Amino acid sequence: MKIEQEAYVVPGFLANGIHAGIKEDRKKDLSLIYSTVPATAAAVFTTNVFKAAPVLLDMERIKSGRAQAILTNSGNANAATGPEGYGDARATSAALSKRLNIQDDLVLVASTGVIGHRLPVKKIESGLDKLIKGLRPEGVSDAEEAIMTTDRFPKIAIRKGRIGAREITLCGMAKGAGMIEPHMATMLAYVMTDAHVDGAALDRIFRRAVDQSFNAVSVDGCMSTNDTAIILANGAAGNPVITNRSKSLPVFQEMLVGVLSELSQSMVRDGEGATKMIRIDVQGARTCSDARKIAYAIANSNLFKTACFGQDPNWGRIIAAAGSAGIPLPVDAVDVYFEETAVFKQGRGVARDMKKLRQIMSKETLRLRIQLDMGAKSFCLYTSDLSYDYVKINAHYHT
């Protein structure tokens, strides 16, 4: 898929991506996002106990609420590499900050790829001059290409809006595509914006937007050691600062949720081996948490996922999964719909028109609704099916 480079320009940001020799083929593997001035920054990281070295380093640095550069390599995750790996992450940061002539602690780093191998620091350092030399406003698509691993297509989303008299731009990029799960869905996602936002507001709405997007998708229920989502807001738009009390906050927030949702849904579409995107709406729950648990129990059921791949309207697997979520459900207060067609009502199957159901199941995007009669809370989740290709990709990925 060819990306229109000009489309992804954010004032005050430069980007680039190159091949530095980390991956064995000639694919791009080193990516840089650079703000011409220090930016307000917020980030969310994996909750996995085994956090990769770059995650540990970034978690320290993000506390300042400021950052200016994000250096990412693909091909090596720098995870399960102990204190040496942490040192390697610091070394690449130092090499970059020296060349860019910026404060070292304004550099964030990220890695994705194979776990348990030392980062090829020398290769990264050798690539930095070329990487920096190529920095340009329209370099986002190259930067994106260089963070991809098993992704089949790049994931970039952009929104433009107005805060007062000023136009602001939000541009996000992400990579999937396996290990997509709750509590930080993406392996890596970066958002650049020229909006002027204060640190407290940025942190709060970024976390909320991540919850509504990356934390509402699932591909295979697996959580990575490297998941990282970062937003940089450099203020180049010159708008009045957006704070938690600004009237413009909802405008910015809606744009942000729009960008992150587009990216997270792209990740599901590009889920390893995915042939379908499935939207699961759980409505009428007592609490959002209940609705979320039921939605994830269905989304992470291999029996459900394989039925979707087989285009089989097997609603029995949906209720079996929903019933195992650990939420007490009055059996006769649960209705299940495929699009608008009821398949289960008041404790019994009501699927009659199998031809119509099979036609629904043959679509590339499925919509499934679980209607409870317990309250007014809901949760919407996007997931993918489980295909031969998922097994193929993951059985033959080399360590």
Place this chain on the structure above:
Amino acid sequence: MKIEQEAYVVPGFLANGIHAGIKEDRKKDLSLIYSTVPATAAAVFTTNVFKAAPVLLDMERIKSGRAQAILTNSGNANAATGPEGYGDARATSAALSKRLNIQDDLVLVASTGVIGHRLPVKKIESGLDKLIKGLRPEGVSDAEEAIMTTDRFPKIAIRKGRIGAREITLCGMAKGAGMIEPHMATMLAYVMTDAHVDGAALDRIFRRAVDQSFNAVSVDGCMSTNDTAIILANGAAGNPVITNRSKSLPVFQEMLVGVLSELSQSMVRDGEGATKMIRIDVQGARTCSDARKIAYAIANSNLFKTACFGQDPNWGRIIAAAGSAGIPLPVDAVDVYFEETAVFKQGRGVARDMKKLRQIMSKETLRLRIQLDMGAKSFCLYTSDLSYDYVKINAHYHT
């Protein structure tokens, strides 16, 4: 696989299995186990909210602690069939008890197969005369054959032992093979014994033995609506009654755990599409519950399961899964071993001899050990890999 019929005889028990026309091919689909006298009985059922009609009926009846017959059909789960399905379960029980001339509430019923279709009661009733006529001591293998669905081989285990001067026999049969998960692993498992055991002791040790066997295996992390495990003890051996205070209790218990473990491991070997059985030992945990959660997080990771299928010693996926189990783990207090070979120690990968690791991964039975440094509790879990065939079987199973 040909079963030696004579091998599976338990004094005082008769069994049979026939084709009654529920399945479309000529495969056996109606199974009966019959004790010549009312037996002491205990049972464990699925914890799924959506319990199938026969489960709801049996849960009522088992309260008496007595049963004499287990009638099972395959090809139809009688699940998600509402009050009508409950009536159907009662109707088949009534038809059987009348013909056997036993109390109706001493009949337990079970169903396995497609969810959401009314039970073909007429077909079952029409088959009962032939089913009963063929009842015989060596009919266990036919009874087993008639409860199988996607199972590739029958699962029967037998143990003989002595209580005082009397020989006692324990014989168990089970079916898998998908929807194998914690909190009741098997779809269906029945144990017959001629031992004389009192109700309280039978219930207690049966639950404990189920925890150590069926609740310690996982194929796909999916929980069924129909899971049922039943034990009938008819006392035909004439041994002094086994109570919770008997010295003979441990002997009986060890035999029972032996039978159930053999059955549960057979279910894993026969897991849908399984090419390998994987034993996961989590040791040195603070609590058993922690060890169990970590073991299941690994066992249910599709990335781990596909790596096993691909014979790839991808220990990174093991620590990623272990780290997402929600248990706080000091990263440098976790060691991971493939058989006796360490692959991860003190926060970093130590896998060196890849040839040896690949040789280990090529085995039909894998042994994996997670050694924590937090306590003295442990948990041992058996699971299977995730293959093309799992997807094939479950994508093309017809609703």
